[in-house]
Amino acid sequence: MNILANLALRGLATGAVYALVGMGIVVILQTTNVMNFAQGDTGMFVTYLAFFMITTAKVPYSLVLVLTVVAGALIGLIVERFMMRSVRSRSHLSLIMLTLGLSLVFQGLAAFLFNTEPRLFPPLVAGDSIKLGPVVLSRQDIVVLLATIIVFGVLYLFLYRTKQGAAARSISQDEYAARVLGIPTPSIYMLVWAIGSALAGLAALLIVPRFSLEPSFMGLIQVKAFSAIVLGGMDSVFGAAVGGLIIGVVENLVAYQFPAIKDSFMLIVVVIVLLVMPQGLFGKRQQRRF
Template sequence: MDFFIQQIIQGIAMGSLYGLIAIGYVLIYNAWGVLNFAQGDMVMIGAFAILVTHIFWGLPIIPAFVVAIIICAIVGYFVELTSFRPLINSSNTRRLIATIGVGIFLRNLVRVIFGADPYPFPSIFGNTPVKIGELTIIPQNIWNTVIGFVLVFLLTVFLNNTRLGKSMRATAQDREAARLMGINVKQSMSLTFIIASVLGGFAGMLISPVYFVIPTLGTSLGNKGFSSALLGGITSNPGSMIGGITLGILEATSTNFSTSIQASVAYIVLFIVLIFLPNGLLGKKESRKV
């Protein structure tokens, strides 16, 4: 029983990071009307950013995080400015292809700069396990969960209680109406992209001690984030976090049945959602073309 509870805790910790990636998908989908398949590669950018700032440059962990976040924001803005904004009035198919191309470009750029070899990253929060009764919890899992939920809370407060956040929501609901109301639509859409990139990058920073840091890191994690977004509802931020945690728990507990099935859980969930629950758990029904 204790082992099963530890699996649940592990699943929640990983799922909270999947949720951050998923919210990035949702933000861009709501604002731009297209799925950003380069979101997973922003996870990889975040992992390499913290590797460079903390390991290569030797910055203490908190300043390293701050600089890494700035790097993710700059990369996100550059991608939006060069690859998304020029195609704002293009078909969804062209923009979807552009996101795939951006992901390929980022992976190969990082491979050219850092090579294809995996980089280990030390535990950010120490290796001394926390004992709660018979449970043994890794500090990384505790902090991943806490930080994930704090970021979602801060994002919710920002979107609901600040002028910029309300502008982003208005732009996502109706771009033309927002423009007529005097909202700077381009600024709102750019800010949406930057926030989505930072969330993905943050997930990459927190997950770097769990996985080796490699150029293809974002491929599988992006797929898991996408599955989480669809499970929770591609239009719902809270649903995405719920979807991420659900997927994380399913992954962690799937080893009780078969150790080989864990890598396939995200794809099984994706298949089931597309067939039986196309709007996700909290998503709205809509007929928008993807």
């Protein structure tokens, strides 16, 4: 029982990262109707910047965390302003292909600037694991869980308690009507791209100490994040968060007994759920975004 509890809680920490990436994808998707396939590699690229800030410039970790989020947001602003906006009137497939190309650009830039040699990223929080009754959690897992809870709360307040959040939800319902009402859609597009990309940077920084830092390290995590939003419902930030946590827990429990199928098992579960509930666990049959 103790083993299962530990596996489940560690799975929650992993799933929290899937949730962060997934929430960023959903925020962009539901406002701009663009599926951002460069989400993971945006986080990867800014994590390289964070690595050199820590190891070379000796910048304190707390400041690196802030700078990583800011760098992700700036990348999102630049991508929306100078790339997505110029092709928005073209086909939806063109927008998707642009994000796929952007993903390859980030990987190529990382390989060119930093080379492909795997690097060990220093842990977020030093110190022994913390024992909570029968459960033992690393300090890093606790930080990841707390960060995800805080981000979800802030994102909820933004969407439902601010004018900009209300504008984003209005655009997601009917862009034309939002324009008629005077909502500055270009500014809102830039804002949601900044938020989504900032979440990508945060998620990558939180998970990278478990991996080696290399240009492809966020690839599988992005696949899991896509699975999370499909499982939870693509019309809801809440669904993305819950979907990510479910995937993290289930794959960790499966990996304990059947490590060879841990990555494929959850994809099978997602397919089964979609066959029964095409809208996902928390999606609405009638489109009601966010």
